[in-house]
Amino acid sequence: MLNEDVLIAPSVLSADFTKLGAELDAVRDADLVHYDVMDGHFVPNLSYGTAILKQVKAATKLPLDVHLMVSNPEVQVPWFLEAGADIISFHLEAATHANRLCAQIREAGAQAAVALNPATPVCLLDSVIEDVDLVLVMTVNPGFGGQSFIPNSVQKVRKLSELCREHGVSPAIEVDGGIGVGNARDIVEAGANVLVAGSSVFKPQDRAQAIAGLRAQGRLGLEARR
Ligand SMILES: O=C(CO)[C@H](O)[C@H](O)COP(=O)(O)O
Numbered sequence: 001m002l003n004e005d006v007l008i009a010p011s012v013l014s015a016d017f018t019k020l021g022a023e024l025d026a027v028r029d030a031d032l033v034h035y036d037v038m039d040g041h042f043v044p045n046l047s048y049g050t051a052i053l054k055q056v057k058a059a060t061k062l063p064l065d066v067h068l069m070v071s072n073p074e075v076q077v078p079w080f081l082e083a084g085a086d087i088i089s090f091h092l093e094a095a096t097h098a099n100r101l102c103a104q105i106r107e108a109g110a111q112a113a114v115a116l117n118p119a120t121p122v123c124l125l126d127s128v129i130e131d132v133d134l135v136l137v138m139t140v141n142p143g144f145g146g147q148s149f150i151p152n153s154v155q156k157v158r159k160l161s162e163l164c165r166e167h168g169v170s171p172a173i174e175v176d177g178g179i180g181v182g183n184a185r186d187i188v189e190a191g192a193n194v195l196v197a198g199s200s201v202f203k204p205q206d207r208a209q210a211i212a213g214l215r216a217q218g219r220l221g222l223e224a225r226r
């Protein structure tokens with residue numbers, strides 16, 4: 001289950017693409033591979049699409065956590081389902097029929113997730129929170145790796161946890177952007193349990209140690225929450 005422990009999701013956006021296979025092997029102790037799709041329209045940057053995702057899938061045993069930062073996600077969701085995504089996040093700000101899109105993702109056997117930009121309040125999830133397996137809270141404005149964590153995200157995750165309690169649901173809560181050992185404990189204590197980490201995993205020489213450090217801090221946060 002996605003919501004039972006602290007899960008670490010290295011973002012391959014920060015990997016060295018000239019040796020992607022070795023990079024994926026170096027993060028094999030993680031729980032998910034986070035795959036950022038940027039369309040140059042919803043966010044001011046371009047990344048990669050389904051062709052690379054298929055190569056990533058062939059090179060790792062970890063589940064693929066696809067983060068769609070695209071306008072009109074209704075068009076692209078079927079492409080990424082077909083390419084083998086295990087979790088698909090689309091942005092609430094970009095979706096016209098969020099509940100329908102969640103149902104479509106689940107019917108295909110994947111887990112459905114909604115992502116929120118930093119300026120989007122959690123109350124907008126009220127009508128969709130019972131239809132998702134995971135909520136992705138952006139803790140930077142999306143579009144680039146290596147940005148600084150926005151501190152009020154901790155309070156936002158707390159509010160989201162309250163909203164989930166009110167609805168009697170417990171989707172996984174994923175945080176994405178500027179996550180490292182300095183903030184992992186606090187954000188998990190607030191209610192997050194999936195930690196996306198690009199720079200903080202792929203910048204250090206020892207990726208396994210970086211993952212273990214994040215996991216240890218996250219578990220301290222989980223203990224403090226209980
Ligand atoms: O969605 C994203 C950017 O839009 C990335 O997942 C995120 O930025 C991860 O990189 P870092 O940990 O370096 O911030």
Ligand SMILES: [Co+2]
Pocket residue numbers: 011034035036067176196
């Ligand atoms: Co992401």
